[in-house]
Amino acid sequence: MTPALVAVSPGPYVTIQDTGRRGWRRFGIATAGAMDIASLIFANSLVGNPADSAGLEFAHVGGEWEVAATSCRIAVTGGDFTLSVDGQKLPNWQSHSLRRGQRFIIGGAPDAVWGYIGIAGSFDIPPRFGSLATHLRSRLGGLEGGLIKPGDSLPLAAAVAPAALERRVFPRGRPNWPFRIVLGPQQDYFDPASIETFLRTTYKVTHRADRMGTWLDGPRIPHARGFNVVSDGIVPGCIQIPGAGVPVVLLKDCQTHGGYPKLATVITADLSRFAQLKPGTPLRFACIGVEAAQAIAVKYHARLAGIEHWVEDVAEEARPPPQVEPLQRQG
Amino acid sequence: MxxxxxxxxxxxxxxxxxxxxxxxxxxxxxxxxxxxxxxxxxxxxxxxxxxxxxxxxxxxxxxxxxxxxxxxxxxxxxxxxxxASATAVAWSVPVLYEPPFADDLPDVARQLGLSAEAIIGLHTGAAYRVYMLGFAPGWPYLGGLPEALHTSRKETPRAQVPIGAIVIGGVQAGIVPITTPSGWHIIGQTPLRPFEPDGKKPFLFGAGDSVRFRRVDKAEFDVLSALSPEALLEMVRTER
CATH class of the missing domain: 3.30.1360.40 (Gyrase A; domain 2)
Incomplete structure (x- = not known):
C-alpha cells in the first residue's frame, strides 16, 4: 500500500508548498512557495528533510490528519499552533513519530496566520516546473494545483519514520518593529507629500488577505500622475497602490506582471514576518536604501542557511511519555 | 526623463x-x-x-x-x-469565429457598431506582436489590435473562459492559455494550446514573436483539433 497522509478534515486553506518556483517568471508562472519561508525550513529541519522540501502550509487552522503509513514523522511550526495526537496534547516546533492510524489535530495560534507541517521524506508527487509549490490561480503544483480537500490522500515518499532522535527548536518571537522598504520602482507616480504620508501612517492589516496579497487599511495615497502604468514585472513584496489609493502588499502568489504603480518593495528579510500578521494588526513602514537592504538580505539568507544549527535533538529522558495505543475504530 | x-x-x-x-x-x-x-x-x-x-x-x-x-x-x-539572434517566431493562428465559440461576437458588434464580418476582417487583417507573457502561464500580451476593435471590458467578468479562446479587451488581444475568469470578450476559438504543461514545449509563444490570425471553417477546425500537438505546431509556424 502506498504510504500516505490522509486529510480527514483539513483546514479551509491548506496547500503543498516548498521554497518556490524560480526561472519561469518570463512565461507568466508565479513564484508561489511558503509564505513564511523560515517556518517551512524549520519544519523540514525538525523532521530531517532538506531545507527546500515540500510540506503542508495552512492558514489559521491545520485540521485533522491521519497517518496511512507504517509510521510517519511530523513537526508543526509557524506559530504557537495547538497540536494533539489521539487526544493527547503535544508540543509544536518539535518532531513526533506517529504510527499507522494515528490522527493529529492542529488548531489555531495566537501569534501567526500561516502554519507548516513538515513531513519526513516529503511527498511522492512529481514536481511541476521544478517545484511542488501550489499556485492556486494557475492550478499548478501540489495536488493538481488545488487546495487540499477532505478525503485527499497525499502520497508520502517514506513508508516509515526516520530512526534518528526527535528534534526540537525554541522559536524566537517576531519583532514588531517597522517593515523595511526600498522605494521604487514607481515612486515617481507619487508626490513627496504622499510618500511622507505613507511612511508616517500606522496601517492595519485587513481581512482581505490571501496568498496573493494583503490589503491595508489607512489613509489614501493619492497618485500624482494617474494610476495606470504600462504593465511591468512585479515580485513578492511589491507595494501596489491601485486606483482607490489603498496599499496592497503583494505576496508569494502574486502575478508576474501588474499595471498599478508600485510605490516600494518590502525587503526580503521582512516579508515572512509581514505575511504572518493577523487581520487588525497595526504596522508601519520604514524606508531604507537598496545597499542597506542588500546587506540585510545577505545576512537573512545566511540565517536561513543556518537554521539547522538552532535545531537540537530531544534527549531520550526529555521525551514525552509513551503515546497511548490508538483507539480501535469500529467496523 | x-x-x-x-x-x-x-x-x-x-x-x-x-x-x-x-x-x-x-x-x-x-x-x-x-x-x-x-x-x-x-x-x-x-x-x-x-x-x-x-x-x-x-x-x-x-x-x-x-x-x-x-x-x-x-x-x-x-x-x-x-x-540578438533570430529567435522570434512568426505564428499563423487558426481561428473559428463561429458559435458555439464566438460567444461575445454579437455584443462586440453592437458595442462597436460593426458587423460580425467586419470585426473578423479587422481581427484577421492585423499583425500582432507578442510583447510579453504574463498574468497566467503562457498568456501572450498581444499588441497591434486595430483601433476600431478597442472595446471596454465586460461589465461582469465571465467566471470561466476556456483554453484556446480568442479574446479582445481594451486595446489588447489575447489567446487564453488556461481556464480562467476574464472580463475580455470571446470572439473565436483556436485549436492551439498556448500552455501545454506536460508538453515538450510548454509555452508556445515568446516575447518578440509575431502573430496573425487566420480564419478557418468548422471542417478545418475539426481536422486541426484532431492533430497531435507537434503536427499542429508545424502547421501554424510560418518562417519569417
Missing part, C-alpha cells in the same frame, strides 16, 4: 526601463537585452522577465550589488544589438 532607467524592486530584483509607452521598438530593446543577459550567463542573475517596455532582473545580492549589476547591464546593453 533619461532612459534606460535602473529601478530597484527591493533587494533582489531590478527593472531596466527603456521608456514609458507601448511600442515595438521599445519592446525590441527589452528583448535584445534579455537575450544578451541570458547569453552572458551571469551567476548572480537568477531569472529575467521581459515586459512591454522594461526587463525585470532577479539576482542574488550576496553575489552582486545593485550598483555592480547596473554597471554590468550597461556593458551588456552596448552588446545587445549584436547578440
Amino acid at each position: 533619461y532612459y534606460p532607467r535602473f529601478l530597484p524592486l527591493g533587494d533582489t530584483a531590478l527593472s531596466v526601463e527603456f521608456g514609458d509607452s507601448i511600442s515595438p521598438e521599445l519592446n525590441q530593446a527589452v528583448v535584445d537585452l534579455d537575450l544578451a543577459v541570458r547569453a552572458a550567463k551571469l551567476e548572480s542573475i537568477t531569472e529575467t522577465a521581459p515586459s512591454y517596455r522594461s526587463l525585470l532582473i532577479c539576482y542574488e545580492p550576496a553575489l552582486m550589488s545593485f550598483d555592480a549589476l547596473v554597471a554590468a547591464l550597461r556593458g551588456l546593453m552596448s552588446l545587445a544589438k549584436q547578440t
Whole structure:
C-alpha cells in the first residue's frame, strides 16, 4: 500500500508548498512557495528533510490528519499552533513519530496566520516546473494545483519514520518593529507629500488577505500622475497602490506582471514576518536604501542557511511519555 | 526623463526601463537585452522577465550589488544589438469565429457598431506582436489590435473562459492559455494550446514573436483539433 497522509478534515486553506518556483517568471508562472519561508525550513529541519522540501502550509487552522503509513514523522511550526495526537496534547516546533492510524489535530495560534507541517521524506508527487509549490490561480503544483480537500490522500515518499532522535527548536518571537522598504520602482507616480504620508501612517492589516496579497487599511495615497502604468514585472513584496489609493502588499502568489504603480518593495528579510500578521494588526513602514537592504538580505539568507544549527535533538529522558495505543475504530 | 532607467524592486530584483509607452521598438530593446543577459550567463542573475517596455532582473545580492549589476547591464546593453539572434517566431493562428465559440461576437458588434464580418476582417487583417507573457502561464500580451476593435471590458467578468479562446479587451488581444475568469470578450476559438504543461514545449509563444490570425471553417477546425500537438505546431509556424 502506498504510504500516505490522509486529510480527514483539513483546514479551509491548506496547500503543498516548498521554497518556490524560480526561472519561469518570463512565461507568466508565479513564484508561489511558503509564505513564511523560515517556518517551512524549520519544519523540514525538525523532521530531517532538506531545507527546500515540500510540506503542508495552512492558514489559521491545520485540521485533522491521519497517518496511512507504517509510521510517519511530523513537526508543526509557524506559530504557537495547538497540536494533539489521539487526544493527547503535544508540543509544536518539535518532531513526533506517529504510527499507522494515528490522527493529529492542529488548531489555531495566537501569534501567526500561516502554519507548516513538515513531513519526513516529503511527498511522492512529481514536481511541476521544478517545484511542488501550489499556485492556486494557475492550478499548478501540489495536488493538481488545488487546495487540499477532505478525503485527499497525499502520497508520502517514506513508508516509515526516520530512526534518528526527535528534534526540537525554541522559536524566537517576531519583532514588531517597522517593515523595511526600498522605494521604487514607481515612486515617481507619487508626490513627496504622499510618500511622507505613507511612511508616517500606522496601517492595519485587513481581512482581505490571501496568498496573493494583503490589503491595508489607512489613509489614501493619492497618485500624482494617474494610476495606470504600462504593465511591468512585479515580485513578492511589491507595494501596489491601485486606483482607490489603498496599499496592497503583494505576496508569494502574486502575478508576474501588474499595471498599478508600485510605490516600494518590502525587503526580503521582512516579508515572512509581514505575511504572518493577523487581520487588525497595526504596522508601519520604514524606508531604507537598496545597499542597506542588500546587506540585510545577505545576512537573512545566511540565517536561513543556518537554521539547522538552532535545531537540537530531544534527549531520550526529555521525551514525552509513551503515546497511548490508538483507539480501535469500529467496523 | 533619461532612459534606460535602473529601478530597484527591493533587494533582489531590478527593472531596466527603456521608456514609458507601448511600442515595438521599445519592446525590441527589452528583448535584445534579455537575450544578451541570458547569453552572458551571469551567476548572480537568477531569472529575467521581459515586459512591454522594461526587463525585470532577479539576482542574488550576496553575489552582486545593485550598483555592480547596473554597471554590468550597461556593458551588456552596448552588446545587445549584436547578440540578438533570430529567435522570434512568426505564428499563423487558426481561428473559428463561429458559435458555439464566438460567444461575445454579437455584443462586440453592437458595442462597436460593426458587423460580425467586419470585426473578423479587422481581427484577421492585423499583425500582432507578442510583447510579453504574463498574468497566467503562457498568456501572450498581444499588441497591434486595430483601433476600431478597442472595446471596454465586460461589465461582469465571465467566471470561466476556456483554453484556446480568442479574446479582445481594451486595446489588447489575447489567446487564453488556461481556464480562467476574464472580463475580455470571446470572439473565436483556436485549436492551439498556448500552455501545454506536460508538453515538450510548454509555452508556445515568446516575447518578440509575431502573430496573425487566420480564419478557418468548422471542417478545418475539426481536422486541426484532431492533430497531435507537434503536427499542429508545424502547421501554424510560418518562417519569417
